Amino acid sequence: MxxxxxxxxxxxxxxxxxxxxxxxxxxxxxxxxxxxxxxxxxxxxxxxxxxxxxxxxxxxxxxxxxxxxQLQPTRGALDSPVPTDPTIYRFYEVLQVYGPTIKELIHEKFGDGIMSAINFRMDVERVPDPAGDRVVVTLDGKFLPYQW
Missing domain, CATH: 1.10.260.40 (lambda repressor-like DNA-binding domains)
Structure with a gap:
């Protein structure tokens, strides 16, 4: 098998x-x-x-x-359209609330295009804070302009 x-x-x-x-x-x-x-x-x-x-x-x-x-994956790790794991759900919630804002700011700063998830880096850091440690997630993707 x-x-x-x-x-x-x-x-x-x-x-x-x-x-x-x-x-x-x-x-x-x-x-x-x-x-x-x-x-x-x-x-x-x-x-x-x-x-x-x-x-x-x-x-x-x-x-x-x-x-x-070593096999080529089928990317995407969610078993359902709306994630049920609380940590993953919070990112879904962030995109529901701030996704349109992120899109608008990318277009305003870069023009008509997207952030790549292929040419991409990510980091997760723990930052001490007197009110409770902060989770800092950095998503760093290359800008890809639409070409017409």
């Missing part, structure tokens, strides 16, 4: 917990960005063979899971 990307992601999560590793440690070990590594090992990117083998060694994964990490 062939392992799917979802099953490989489940194996990664189980091994991460079993071995007491963090995403940061895994990313450091494979010399890749933290957000990319996390997304890739959760099944959202194909993992290059050499990196998949490093992950397999680190996490003690079977060969079929290592092979599955």
């Amino acid at each position: 062939t392992t799917t990307k979802k099953e490989a992601a489940d194996a990664v999560l189980a091994a991460k917990v079993r071995l007491g590793l963090t995403w940061a440690k895994i990313a450091e070990t494979v010399s890749r960005p933290l957000a990319w590594t996390t997304a890739a090992l959760l099944g959202q990117h194909p993992v290059p063979k050499d990196v998949a083998e490093q992950v397999g060694d680190l996490l003690e994964l079977p060969a079929d899971a290592v092979a599955a990490l």
Whole structure:
């Protein structure tokens, strides 16, 4: 039986917990960005063979899971149109409230186009604050103008 990307992601999560590793440690070990590594090992990117083998060694994964990490994914991790996980739902809520504002500001500052989710970087930081620590999420995508 062939392992799917979802099953490989489940194996990664189980091994991460079993071995007491963090995403940061895994990313450091494979010399890749933290957000990319996390997304890739959760099944959202194909993992290059050499990196998949490093992950397999680190996490003690079977060969079929290592092979599955290398497959081209079907991107999109939500099982329903409206997410039910509270953390993911909050981002959905942010886009419901601020999506039109983000769109307007992109058009005003850059012109008619979009922010790429392909040529893209992301970071998540914890910033201390006297009123309670803040979550700072940076979404950094290349501007792609519409071409008519």
